[in-house]
Amino acid sequence: MDRDEASRLLGQVADGTLTPAQALDRFATAPYDALAHSFVDTHRGLRTGDPEVVLAEGKTTQQVMDNVTALSQQGRVLVTRCSPEQSLALGASGRTVLIGEPPEPRGLVAVIAAGTSDGPVAEEAAITAHAFGVNVERVDDVGVAGLHRLVAARPLLDRADVVICVAGMEGALPSVLGGLVGTPLIAVPTSIGYGASFGGLAALLAMLNSCAPGVAVVNIDNGFGAGVFAARAARVAHP
Amino acid sequence: MDRDEASRLLGQVADGTLTPAQALDRFATAPYDALAHSFVDTHRGLRTGDPEVVLAEGKTTQQVMDNVTALSQQGRVLVTRCSPEQSLALGASGRTVLIGEPPEPRGLVAVIAAGTSDGPVAEEAAITAHAFGVNVERVDDVGVAGLHRLVAARPLLDRADVVICVAGMEGALPSVLGGLVGTPLIAVPTSIGYGASFGGLAALLAMLNSCAPGVAVVNIDNGFGAGVFAARAARVAHP
Amino acid sequence: MDRDEASRLLGQVADGTLTPAQALDRFATAPYDALAHSFVDTHRGLRTGDPEVVLAEGKTTQQVMDNVTALSQQGRVLVTRCSPEQSLALGASGRTVLIGEPPEPRGLVAVIAAGTSDGPVAEEAAITAHAFGVNVERVDDVGVAGLHRLVAARPLLDRADVVICVAGMEGALPSVLGGLVGTPLIAVPTSIGYGASFGGLAALLAMLNSCAPGVAVVNIDNGFGAGVFAARAARVAHP
């Protein structure tokens, strides 16, 4: 049952072809969700201007291109975790590619990365937040073992609506930032490290156990998730 | 919006108070699920005769009693993982308690336990399957290290619609049974063991890696889940 | 000792060459299993029409071809987890290859996959169930985060004897499906995901802990095991 059929049924009630009880029975025997769908407009996503998203990893370049072609007719498309080949096929560079223009930005997200190697994840977070409609500023290479490098970041931390903090190895930076600011802070553990880093597990556990309250965590290397979350929180603050 | 209100709206369409388009708009502005609920009868559970279930673990005795009282007006109630005190308060004994009579049984589930200590989990599986409307037969203490003890179980395995196999320690029994029978086999790892058993993890992993196809696994000590699954599969075979 | 020798011994008892006590001694000194084998027909597998199965992974293409050649004389052969090269050598495509025709199908298995990337595992489950003699219908890309996509799957879920649900990442789809249907449901975690997915561990644990009863689980990426289990359960229902 779709919207047209629901409309037709109501027409039959109106012209007496169907009694209200009969209509109710017809509705009641339709599948649960089909019924709901026949009435409800679920295209909210498109109206908000949020991009459709394609995770390129685990897909062939052709599958990615097909996905992008199909979705780009509905608006902008964000493609994450592209291989160099996939990126090239999209006429772009980098692991994270936005097809189309981002929405008008509202609010500010700060993306702070602990080390040079954390760059690609920070970039994924930044491009994602940008694609979901917020302003983004980045500060890289702010290690916890050299706290003086926090200097450049301090004013930005105070201006931002949400802070994204990207760190691998021992993942201590969010705890330090979390003690400095009262802004909501999204911590992104990365798989940078070796040995007892166990692919980012050490950073993940450290962030989950942060003694600084107001720190929430996303999956290892999940710049995308952090970007979406931060963009939503920042947009709430700037309706 | 509930069923009554949906009915009233349709009456208004029928008497011309509302045009079909207006009714469609009204439906469309109702919350998604409330709308669906207003049309759909979700009481299938009660009609099938399946009991309501209360997990006693982590609840106070009073909470369990309140749950049971509320639910027993709708029919039978199965209470799992009772403490002795909770069980006593229900006027019963054992960790698994059925309040009310089970439905008329259809089909046969065999519950095979590897060791004496696996008994309580096997009992949970058996009582659950019984409460969900199948016949149950049990064989206990069929260890993989004494294959001759499989003798008593063999005819039952051939008669059963579904076999539940409960085992702790190395969890090898399902692999052995799975090589003997062509019946669907639900493996239940138990937390019986010590040291590198890691609370049932060893048995769980062994069962998931069984070289015998046709073995599916439930959570450690989850006799309840195995019982429900088996009862459903056995009833499919005896409509 | 084989069936012929057992027959000859009995002939000797019949013609008085051997006393019953002497025959009993002869039987008693034969190896345990050889004895049993001399009497018992264990070829049930072939009579049911179930295919022989070859796991191609970890074997050379030549080993796979040799296995297939040897087994195909006894009937149909299912080859799982083929590399492209192995698949080509078998004159086929895809990771899962059936040599010969499947048995006449009985019953219906629904295979529901959460994401595009879960496709190969869903395919393995579907081809396996087909090769073991049931009808199979598939619905792909039914993500838990877009419940409206369950619409297309709903009628199929109600018709199926058994449902196989394939999902990676957080593995939540079986819990949602398990709340909608009363059909036995086999959950297959996949290794799709990254970071704290730990190669499918997250999905596996989620499925084992499903709050929806009636969910049983197989190994990560084990479409084969799910297919065999489901086929057996569906055939029980259609003897």
Add this chain to the structure above:
Amino acid sequence: MDRDEASRLLGQVADGTLTPAQALDRFATAPYDALAHSFVDTHRGLRTGDPEVVLAEGKTTQQVMDNVTALSQQGRVLVTRCSPEQSLALGASGRTVLIGEPPEPRGLVAVIAAGTSDGPVAEEAAITAHAFGVNVERVDDVGVAGLHRLVAARPLLDRADVVICVAGMEGALPSVLGGLVGTPLIAVPTSIGYGASFGGLAALLAMLNSCAPGVAVVNIDNGFGAGVFAARAARVAHP
């Protein structure tokens, strides 16, 4: 060196007792942080009205009382994870106790719990968010296996600035909610479950791997952290 001494030094520069270069030397030989502290007002916490927090777990009742007494002179105090005895000593009940009145609330946080047993963690989140100055509304027992129970929660989800979702076992509820709403969503895994739940690890991993973007996660049972994060994000939206 403290603020007074810094002031005195500057006075000496002003009256010529000290040259600028001498003052610079004096400052440069002070300890790094003491120096910074002599200039900077770090009492932002108190001005925002955020409560001081005492984690009662692992402390004796006397230690908790001493902490509370010392801190309550500076304003409100939130005590988390009280034992019944500690709670009683504070003249309160429940695991989470607020001493003093909360600040004037701004914004709205929704706290959704999957099961009855997740209640104490949801309560910790709710009281914490309240103590940090936001309005809180709760919906309990919204299981993923019974999606129709989401009905009551839907309007609240749309009104809230931030959603906190508390769930144990397979931890699937955040994925389902995350597909329905565009609001930032904090997922709190709980240790409710048994066997392969591994003390909440299953729920934690599921939430970290959620296929719904915009989900961030805190530590197992960490209602407090979720409450602080949500309150901060909600207050950003209502300055």
Add this chain to the structure above:
Amino acid sequence: MDRDEASRLLGQVADGTLTPAQALDRFATAPYDALAHSFVDTHRGLRTGDPEVVLAEGKTTQQVMDNVTALSQQGRVLVTRCSPEQSLALGASGRTVLIGEPPEPRGLVAVIAAGTSDGPVAEEAAITAHAFGVNVERVDDVGVAGLHRLVAARPLLDRADVVICVAGMEGALPSVLGGLVGTPLIAVPTSIGYGASFGGLAALLAMLNSCAPGVAVVNIDNGFGAGVFAARAARVAHP
């Protein structure tokens, strides 16, 4: 079918009541294992003098007593992992209790323990080996960090047929012993330790990774298994 019935069938063949083919059919329709059992004497265990074994852990004192009473009619009984109460009920002391006299000992097993705290596991190994019919000599408190304490043990190591080495914490002693002797060495990790010992996991992993060849390992705290293995190996050497 039991031995008597098999005998009767053969009698009928002898007197012509049954043809050989009919007898074969009758045998072939008997359950697989029952058939084998009707011919085979499986009481080897009792003839070797090995004790029956009861694992007391996880059983009530009454269950243990019932087990012991039933089994002691067939000969000696070894009860492992007794609680003090269970031990008392058996008229004994210690966690490991032998009811009845051990068989005449053959061969020699050395049981070497690293620390005082490893004593109960070493005792379990020693009493078990004794109960399975070998001579046992023990040396305690031979820590790897004080190699000079190996002095007392050296002559024993050279005389023994098999060495059992019991150690917790880092579990290094087997590697050191394994470099000194050419005797087969069974390593028993214990749960002695704390923190990153993870209940004996550290010792277990160390032993499995021993750079000294000729080291085999049993479960954490499994003195019983080591004792049985060692007794069997030592008896092979002294038929």
Add this chain to the structure above:
Amino acid sequence: MDRDEASRLLGQVADGTLTPAQALDRFATAPYDALAHSFVDTHRGLRTGDPEVVLAEGKTTQQVMDNVTALSQQGRVLVTRCSPEQSLALGASGRTVLIGEPPEPRGLVAVIAAGTSDGPVAEEAAITAHAFGVNVERVDDVGVAGLHRLVAARPLLDRADVVICVAGMEGALPSVLGGLVGTPLIAVPTSIGYGASFGGLAALLAMLNSCAPGVAVVNIDNGFGAGVFAARAARVAHP
């Protein structure tokens, strides 16, 4: 200090050049181990005919060749875990290569493998045991899910002094064999499997938790260690 110097010192005591007290002082100031070495003959290894062993994995082909050249002057050399290139350089094939002739064999070791894929590990165990001076017989592809395949193995199991059982996946075969025989049994888990096999962890844990006593375990894929252990145990039985 070496044997010659110790001899010279004693000569000086004998001719009065040195008093006993002076000699004692000289000995006491020598390094601990050098002292012991100066008296003790530690070349037992060579006298027993055991080969020197080179682990090829993680070494360059040149390093392997250098090791082999240096050691082969002292007698036979066993090279384990060769890459094809390393094997070729040694003028051999296979992962496990013996340079030189094995010692005269004493005793019998049975090597039982569960599946075809476990072959290389079983081969490593067999060649190692052979190189350490025992007779070896192998039976391959004895899966636990097809117990009838144990038939061919049964007589061998009874004749062997020690049994090595090699199995991947759920690792259940040692438990089944351990219930059939009273011979010491070394279980070798292999990394064959996928998903929740976790690189052989499932098989390892299953074997450590075997309910059949008399099973000892070596590291995953450690055919070498099992071979050495078994050879030593078998030689003890045939001095």
Add this chain to the structure above:
Amino acid sequence: MDRDEASRLLGQVADGTLTPAQALDRFATAPYDALAHSFVDTHRGLRTGDPEVVLAEGKTTQQVMDNVTALSQQGRVLVTRCSPEQSLALGASGRTVLIGEPPEPRGLVAVIAAGTSDGPVAEEAAITAHAFGVNVERVDDVGVAGLHRLVAARPLLDRADVVICVAGMEGALPSVLGGLVGTPLIAVPTSIGYGASFGGLAALLAMLNSCAPGVAVVNIDNGFGAGVFAARAARVAHP
């Protein structure tokens, strides 16, 4: 063979009762280590003034008392991880008890603890270092989320020869301290935390992955080991 017997043998060589060759033979047939012991003075420990150490955990109070009585005749005794009862029996309070006076202190160890709850582990480290002969100064409650609390600690950090840093939860403090100082830093993870702290695993992994070089780690809650290490390093600097 002991020192006296070695002396007697040399005397016999001196008086011609024994030839040098005969003496060499006698020495060569003595057990390896006994031989070495007959010459070497191994009482270095006592001469350095280091205390004997008794780990009370896992011992009965009587066993602890017996150990202490036996050892205290040789000098001072340090008893770690006392229960209150054991502590009382020793006439002391606290988990870590020194019987006798510490040696004259040399060098300085700083013990920095992150939180109040880390106190007992910091105390164990401090008393141990004191008992091994160094001066100790402590600073407590220096959390990474409140860096300004490092102020008081800064001068101490610069004066100390070695720094011990004790922290639970996310274990980030050593990384921050390690970026501030060039002093060797021993990090002690504690089991303080909950949920994904996994008994101190999170802090342990964080410390092992510290991006600040010059950080070494001991076992979870192992204040004792940190104290010994630090005391040894500090004493090296003050011979």
Add this chain to the structure above:
Amino acid sequence: MDRDEASRLLGQVADGTLTPAQALDRFATAPYDALAHSFVDTHRGLRTGDPEVVLAEGKTTQQVMDNVTALSQQGRVLVTRCSPEQSLALGASGRTVLIGEPPEPRGLVAVIAAGTSDGPVAEEAAITAHAFGVNVERVDDVGVAGLHRLVAARPLLDRADVVICVAGMEGALPSVLGGLVGTPLIAVPTSIGYGASFGGLAALLAMLNSCAPGVAVVNIDNGFGAGVFAARAARVAHP
């Protein structure tokens, strides 16, 4: 604000352009750390002669070259974990490359490696310690299973200020060394091993659980961290 601006402000106070209170306000509104930096000289690192460090792993050769070029103007640069290509581009060989001359060495660090395969990690430790200004001596291939090989190492162990012990597999060597010497001992687990070594986890856990006190541990394969720590501790002893 930098040092120059702070100087100018003080000048304005001196010439009356600014009152002390105004200056205090200006300082107080500067960012926290910028303020501190304006006064404090943080170039201690360069003055100590410690090299700047570049972790080559995870960087492109170009990124490494750029880093080295930028840093080498400030003095010596240590590059760790170079790929062969990166090493070549630096005009060097080996994984660890020092650009420039090391500082004048003070003190002695001994680097002991258990096996040939542990060589690269031992080399990283040795070159690092050398680059941080200490003398280094190495002993390789000192396995715990062949204790006599400790002979050559013994005198060095007594002379060294700090001992670094590098070992994979079961990681037992530090426990043995720790029992022989009273020198601070840094244990470096390596990823050498297979199966249940789990990438060095077995060695790591063993070292953390060492029964020999005075052993501290760094990350798996972290020769760099051990080298820095050891160099710092050795330099403390030789100011």
